[in-house]
Amino acid sequence: MSGTYSPSALPAPIARLWESLRERSRSKRALLLMAPLLVFELLLFVAPFLILLRISLTEGSQDLRYAPGTWSISGYGEVFSTDVLVNAITYSIMLGLLATAITVVIATFYAYAIWRSEGVVKSALLFSVVLPLLTTLVIKTYAFMPLLSPNGTLNDVLLSLNLISEPIQFVPGTVGVVVGQVYIVLPYAVLAIYSVLATMDWGIVEAARDLGASRPRSVLEVVVPQAMPGIIVATVISFAWSVGAYAAPGLLGDGQNKAQAFALVVEKRLLSNLQWEVATAYAVVMLLLMLVSIVLLTAALNYFGGEFEYA
């Protein structure tokens, strides 16, 4: 394979890419080992996205899902002409921010607790994170239905304690969606922060306490800034997944949640209306929106994290 390989069998742009990669790599064998995964990512990830983008730029068609070979921005025109988009963006960003804020606060606390604990407690806490992480989204959302529905467990408890006089409808409703979404992303957020904390030296916190910092203050001013890389990762993951949430609003939401969640809007366009140029345009807009907000969020956290360190 080493000397006889001829790039001329490949299409020109790919051959060029291969050549430039080969020249910059020190070892050809290493490149050959990485090649299968590179090719897989190009074929299964990059190519589908380019096609998605291409279809979003075609004309609509009466009898097909879209009209191949045509160029048009009518898909985007329809996306921007109705207030469905504005509602979806508002709803998804609100859900994203709310779920992310709750998740990151709880996750930071829990990651700190795992880091500080030892032995069986530490294993139990880690286990409580890893098991939900390896459980399907369907179960994670479904489990909240018997707990939070109007005749569910939580309402029974609240009623019997006379805290409320009639059942509250958490599910279906926005409260249920937020709780479900937090539950879905929390394990990932906890582990992202924990893996950073695990590399940290407890001595710094002790030093702060010896110098007279109270315990909550030593955590806020010493631990949190140090854990900032993990907190940023946790925030980005929580936000990205909450903006694109599908299972929680789909199962725990009421009609309003379902009509406004971005993922459900896109799904409806794709499956029932058979207008692919509109559905793909929605998907492209959603992706752009997410990328922009992640960049802004990361920049804000970096800025904030930087300020925090010197405060």
Added chain:
Amino acid sequence: MHRERLENALFRTGYLAILTFMLLPLAVVVVTSFAESGNLAFPPENYSLVHYRAFFEEMRWLSAFDNSLLVGVGTTITATTLGVTAAFGHEIDDGRAGQVLAPLVLIPLLIPPIILGISMRVYFVRAGFEASYLSIILAHTLWATPLVYFVMRSVFSRFDWQLLDAAKDLGAGPIRSFVYAVLPNVKHGIFVGALLAFIISLQEFVMALFLSSRSTETIPVVAWTEIRQSLDPMVSVVSTFLIIISLIAIVIATIATNLDWLSKQLS
């Protein structure tokens, strides 16, 4: 000292509350699977195995189990092969290709599965093999490979590469030296990576929902469509099986490595 004790108590209450929040929903699912009535209520009034018996008579669930197993094994094989070879290549040469590869492999995890599902559905329809096992396996591989890849990079980075050089100096070819010098030291890592790939595939449902048909639907897909129609303790039965499988996987992975290391790999 009084203040310190109060803080300790608050701290402990805090993390025990979160511990409960993390495990209670899963406990609810397991407990409701033993309910006698057909209504989903927690805690159930009476317990029985009636829904377990019904499960083993329902063709749709049983074939979904087969589908999940097939897709899971397929994903495990492709993701492990791709992830291990690429991580090995990246380890022996951290050149330009590696710099491109690492973020490229990671990005799919950050994109909402609904968008991946849509783009792949459109893609596979054009390629002419929508609704086949292969399309679901490839989609799941996209999600499982990053885990295998990063687990293996962490494993390879702790490996003493002088052993490989020694094997080569002693005259072993590239394949022989890999099998005899590297493999015995990293087999636990490969095993855990493969196990995670299988679990990821078993539990994933949004992409599977977009890519499967009635004959290739996996367990989470069937569960999802069932729940949307009516609440049935049967879903709890199936969920209990899925939770038990994950539980076993965690126990095995913990024995092969340790829970702390495993947790860090998952982030």
